[in-house]
Amino acid sequence: MSISDTTRLLAQIQKTALDAIFPPGCVNCAEPIDTPGNLCAQCWPEMTYISAPFCEMCGFPFEYDAGDGLICAACLKRPPVFSRARAVLKYDESSRNMILGYKHSDQTNRAPTFANWMHRAGVDLIGDCDFICPVPLHHRRLIKRRFNQSALLAKEVARLARKPAVHDLVIRTRPTRTQGGLSAKARHRNVQGVFKVNPAREALLEGARILLIDDVLTTGATVNACSKSLLKGGALKVDVLTFSRVVRATNTAI
Numbered sequence: 001m002s003i004s005d006t007t008r009l010l011a012q013i014q015k016t017a018l019d020a021i022f023p024p025g026c027v028n029c030a031e032p033i034d035t036p037g038n039l040c041a042q043c044w045p046e047m048t049y050i051s052a053p054f055c056e057m058c059g060f061p062f063e064y065d066a067g068d069g070l071i072c073a074a075c076l077k078r079p080p081v082f083s084r085a086r087a088v089l090k091y092d093e094s095s096r097n098m099i100l101g102y103k104h105s106d107q108t109n110r111a112p113t114f115a116n117w118m119h120r121a122g123v124d125l126i127g128d129c130d131f132i133c134p135v136p137l138h139h140r141r142l143i144k145r146r147f148n149q150s151a152l153l154a155k156e157v158a159r160l161a162r163k164p165a166v167h168d169l170v171i172r173t174r175p176t177r178t179q180g181g182l183s184a185k186a187r188h189r190n191v192q193g194v195f196k197v198n199p200a201r202e203a204l205l206e207g208a209r210i211l212l213i214d215d216v217l218t219t220g221a222t223v224n225a226c227s228k229s230l231l232k233g234g235a236l237k238v239d240v241l242t243f244s245r246v247v248r249a250t251n252t253a254i
């Protein structure tokens with residue numbers, strides 16, 4: 001076999017391996033693309049990627065750079081329970097279908113792509129953590145949906161980061177109604193006291209720095225409630241990494 005044949009064969013093997021991990025088409029519209037695990041040239045510019053400058057705490061993006069360590073108005077008024085939150089992109093008209101397709105339509109082959117982007121967006125948080133854990137689903141919802149979309153992301157981020165993922169660090173003590181369509185106050189009430197540390201994992205948690213993974217950050221009520229239970233259980237700090245986040249105009253920089 002000539003060198004060019006070998007190179008072609010290796011390229012084919014690599015492509016087959018990538019096709020097995022990533023969806024072959026654009027992760028949003030499924031149009032054919034050259035590099036699997038990506039967006040096509042039409043979808044890429046449609047998304048709003050979150051990058052600095054942003055709120056040091058919740059990761060809310062600011063329109064202009066007014067210096068390091070800025071905190072948004074919402075965090076100043078009511079600091080989150082977690083230390084920092086970061087996200088890959090804005091949850092909006094352009095990204096909604098891609099995210100909902102992943103969450104509700106069994107398009108779980110999007111997880112490696114999303115996790116790849118999360119790994120980049122959360123590099124500082126990942127470097128600082130001891131364990132990666134997902135926001136849990138209640139077992140009844142898990143049976144219905146058949147997978148926990150946050151656990152899949154946590155598993156992939158942990159694999160890329162070479163950090164341990166502990167999927168059952170936190171458990172849901174009761175089912176909650178979905179947070180969609182609820183006001184910020186109702187969301188907060190809905191998840192109050194819902195999470196608790198898995199008694200079988202208590203020993204792991206003492207003094208540990210945790211990176212909590214979820215698909216979307218909306219008001220922060222869920223990750224706040226989850227962080228509260230982790231800190232109560234002995235964690236030193238909790239950071240949050242999500243694929244997407246809602247960006248509301250009310251967070252303006254202070």
Ligand SMILES: [Zn+2]
Pocket residue numbers: 026027028029030031039040041042043044
């Ligand atoms: Zn596309």
Ligand SMILES: [Zn+2]
Pocket residue numbers: 055056057058059060071072073074075076251
């Ligand atoms: Zn903030």
